[in-house]
Amino acid sequence: MSSVVFLQGPLGPFFAKLARRLARQGTETHKINFNGGDRHFGWADHQVDYTGQYRDWPSFIRAYLIEHRINAVFVYGDCRYYHRVAGQVCEELGVAFGVFEEGYLRPDFVTFEWYGVNANSRTDWSLSAIDSFEPRGRQPSLEVGLTFWQRTKYACRYYLFTRFAQGKFPHYQHHRGRSWVAEGLCWLRSFYRKGLYKLTERSILPRLAGELSGRFYLLPLQTRDDFQLRTHSDLLSIEHSIDQVISSFAANADASDYLVIKHHPMDRGFCHYGRLIRTLAVQQNVEKRVIYCHDLHLPTLLDHAKGLVTINSTVGISALLHRVPTKLIGRALYDLPGLTHRGDLDSFWRDADPVDFRLFRRFRQYLYELTQLDGSFFKQVGHAVDAATMRILPVVGSGRRVAAPAAGAASPLHGGL
Structure with missing residues (x-):
């Protein structure tokens, strides 16, 4: 067995x-x-x-x-x-x-x-x-x-039961480093902000899909605790990535272009970067060209974006599906010639590499069949x-043990689907 x-x-x-x-x-x-x-x-x-x-x-x-x-x-x-x-x-x-x-x-x-x-x-x-x-x-x-809502329900149950049994697991250290109280309060704040932003940001999407269509770059933020940031990039924090992107945008993008910074929905109740973004935009003299938003419909944003910058979010794959030129500032499996911009960030604003959509279709089917x-x-x-x-x-099912493939090699274990 x-x-x-x-x-x-x-x-x-x-x-x-x-x-x-x-x-x-x-x-x-x-x-x-x-x-x-x-x-x-x-x-x-x-x-x-x-x-x-x-x-x-x-x-x-x-x-x-x-x-x-x-x-x-x-x-x-x-x-x-x-x-x-x-x-x-x-x-x-x-x-x-x-x-x-x-x-x-x-x-x-x-x-x-x-x-x-x-x-x-x-x-x-x-x-x-x-x-x-x-x-x-x-x-x-x-x-x-x-x-x-399903995530929220499960999260509440998980952290409540974690708290109830805390004495039986005295040495447990959660990977997010927050107490169950802080975690619960953040989820409650997320409910409140979700409703608030639905009202206060309702005019942003029509503007981006209208007068600013094709004139803005999208920076979708990742979660503050994302291991993709901590392990698969050389950036120090989300704040560091925001600073880097705004500085490069201000120095290199066309004066008529805008930068839209979209907060991650799962981080809505945990942090807010509004003050930082305003400060950095003012310092770089682009305060009128930087827009910070939250729960806007991502596919619509991608339909109208001029380009996308990400650390290594899977939103980058969605951008490629929409044929949006994409630049990574971290490491990701889809950072390949023909898909993402090969130059540095400064060059991206001026002359972004286009998406080879025939290659993307092959890549997407390959990724889907082997990993999804x-x-x-x-x-x-x-x-x-x-x-x-x-x-x-x-x-x-065979009870056999299988050695791990060498890094970069095709795994023998993808069968079955």
Whole structure:
């Protein structure tokens, strides 16, 4: 019998539903909980609470994988401390390491890759691999739609149960570094601001789609705690990225162009950059050409944008779909010749490289077939569980252990879909 371990998953019941499905297929499932929220949403044949300290985790997970003859470990995100260490131990022991993440293509997909996601992906993203790929004809099967309220409900439950069981997990350190009280208050503030901005910013989108159409660059901000920022860029913070982009825009963009800075919706209640943006814009003498906004319809913005600058957000892939010239200031798997601007940021405003849309279509199908699962962690969960099971069982169902591919090599573990 094969055995698998689930560590921390996305908010909600996705990991529990997947564990039940694998158990019904004959796989022995294990769940390691790090706090009360994990325990509340968790399910497995065997559940264990990890109550040790950071320094003891490497030896604990190594011993657990060996003792229970584990064939695969599953995590949500590969950069959290517990997951990063688990990935290293899995690679040393020859245990498959499956990483789930928000969809590279949103909002109707979930990402699943073996051994790493985003800039840690082991998939071969070279142009030669994309060109030689023979599509299997997979096509998206559903539309998920907005998931804000489901996320919010799961977040509230998760942090409440984390608080209730805090005494049983005295050494747990959350990857966001905020208390459950602060987290809850931020979500309440997010509700308030969502309604507020719907009223106060209602005139911005018609202006961008009208008189400013084709005359603005879009900077979609990422979350303050995004591991994409911390791990896959050389930037110090979101504030640093804002400073860098405004300075470059002011010095190099045409005097008739505008810069639209869009706040990340999941960070709405956690931070606000209005004062910083106003200060930097005044310093650079572009205060009348910089617009800060929140919950504007992204596809409409992309339909009218002149270009897009991002650290490494998957919004960049959406921009390519809309044929919007795109510049990355971090590292991402889609930063390829023919897709994104190859020069530096200063040159982007003056002479942006166009999107090779034929290449993008090949890239998107390659990415979709190898890394995306139809469905969501928050809605249409059953579809994502079905797709994940089909991707996982060919590997863990045999009970075999599979060595990780070398970095940059095509993974042998993409089969099943």
